[in-house]
Amino acid sequence: MGIKKIVTIVGARPQFIKAAPLSKYIAELEEIEEVIVHTGQHYDAEMSDVFFREMKIPAPRYNLAIGGGGHGEMTGRMLEGLERILIKEKPDCVLVYGDTNSTLAGALAAKKMNVKVAHVEAGLRSHNMKMPEEINRILTDRISDFLFCTSAKPVANLEREGVQYWKAKVVVSGDIMKDAVMLYEQHAVAPQQVLLAGERYCLVTVHRAENTDDPVRLKAIFGALKNMAGKEKIVLPVHPRTRDKIREYNIDTAEILLIDPVGYFNMVWLLKNCQVVITDSGGLQKEAYYFGRPCIILRDETEWKELVDNDFSALVGANSAAILDARYNFRFNTDYSSNFYGDGNACSIIVRELTGVKK
Known part of the structure; x- marks a missing residue:
């Protein structure tokens, strides 16, 4: 079997939503252990606690409570805290989502300890280097071992950047937020x-x-x-x-x-x-x-x-x-039969690629 222990790092509202269906999926598998770490990037009840409570995300084993401060200060403090946790937990893989400072800090902490990194929502590019999120995306992708992409366009972005010369596996998993929509729509x-x-x-x-x-x-x-x-x-x-x-x-x-x-x-x-x-x-x-x-x-x-x-x-x-x-005045497309971002089974694809386990 592949990876048995995963440390998942979240810190901001979008990451809680993305993590919810995957953490639920993993919790139903006896073969895999997941340790959730909350960096505290979004730290108040309205931007954090409510998501764990209503989406029934397993409680974080660790909360670094690192909110506020400049980008460099925040990322540095996260890196320091995450390193201590990874030394203690000894995971096979660190899983990160999206493009926040928590994403980059998690990837850096893992890679410097020779722990595999999986990036969910890899390959996205705005091509605006003034955006902190763009820096986080590019650097996280470059040091990740597994790059899970929402569609073919992010794969093309990675190929233009030379991913074929990296030791990374690129997988079109679809959009994990579609999994979340399908799982939680009934609870609206x-x-x-x-x-x-x-x-x-x-x-x-x-x-x-x-x-x-x-x-x-x-x-x-x-x-x-x-x-x-x-x-x-x-x-x-x-x-x-x-x-x-x-x-x-x-x-x-x-x-x-x-x-x-x-x-x-x-x-x-x-x-x-x-x-x-x-x-x-x-x-x-x-x-x-x-x-x-x-x-x-x-x-x-x-x-x-x-x-x-x-x-x-x-x-x-x-x-x-x-x-x-x-x-x-704009004439929006009203034909929503297109399927750009998968069938809502990103969780099963990600877990299968990481661990070899099928539900």
């Missing part, structure tokens, strides 16, 4: 904070530093939302950083329904019942597609190019006019 529940039964609304999220830390961009986004609010309801679960910046820049949100961050089951309900998704989140771009909702992307580039190339999403940046044009 309306947020208690807001009554939306039968109402038409736009679901909006804004959290990326490129938007929140730039007053010109953030004001332009909210200018478009304010314009839209005169025509339709705008529902925006507010990331803590975004809320702070709204206050700092004195942005008028009077006509926009701001609600507290929501758990995954609430977000699934909001996705299923909205008219359109407007977001700078990578995960929500795909989830909008899975639920048959058009998506307006508040970024200048995206890793999920299939959705833009096929008109399921519109890439508009932080331009007010472009946001409004996409909302009211």
Whole structure:
């Protein structure tokens, strides 16, 4: 048999969602032991605890409680803490998700100890080297032993970078977030904070530093939302950083329904019942597609190019006019029969490739 003990490293909201179906799958296999480590990158109840509780993710054996600080400080402290854990646990493999500082710290800690690294969501590229996430993706991919890709496009990215000359196994597993959607869709529940039964609304999220830390961009986004609010309801679960910046820049949100961050089951309900998704989140771009909702992307580039190339999403940046044009004039593709990201069996593919075990 292959790998028997896996240390899974998570730290941010998207990683909790991705980890949930795979950790559930592993827990049902007697042959495999999984140790979950939470770095604490997202550390408050609204951005962390609720996901472990409602999605029934096994409790982390370790929580490093490393939240806040600059990128270098955070990554360095994580690296130090993770190294101690790996020395104690002696895993056969470290599994990391996505593109956060927790992802890179986990991969570095493992590789420096000659422990195999598996990267779920490998090969994605925005081609914007100003994004910390892009740096994390590239470096994590380069030192990983297993590269699990959502589709053929990430594989092509890796091939352009010379993956054929690395000692790495590239596998098209499909998107593990599709596994999560299929597993948890039935548990969707309306947020208690807001009554939306039968109402038409736009679901909006804004959290990326490129938007929140730039007053010109953030004001332009909210200018478009304010314009839209005169025509339709705008529902925006507010990331803590975004809320702070709204206050700092004195942005008028009077006509926009701001609600507290929501758990995954609430977000699934909001996705299923909205008219359109407007977001700078990578995960929500795909989830909008899975639920048959058009998506307006508040970024200048995206890793999920299939959705833009096929008109399921519109890439508009932080331009007010472009946001409004996409909302009211763009002809989105309404044929959701395409299957870009697999059949929802990424968990079984990943476990089989790592361990040789089939359920």
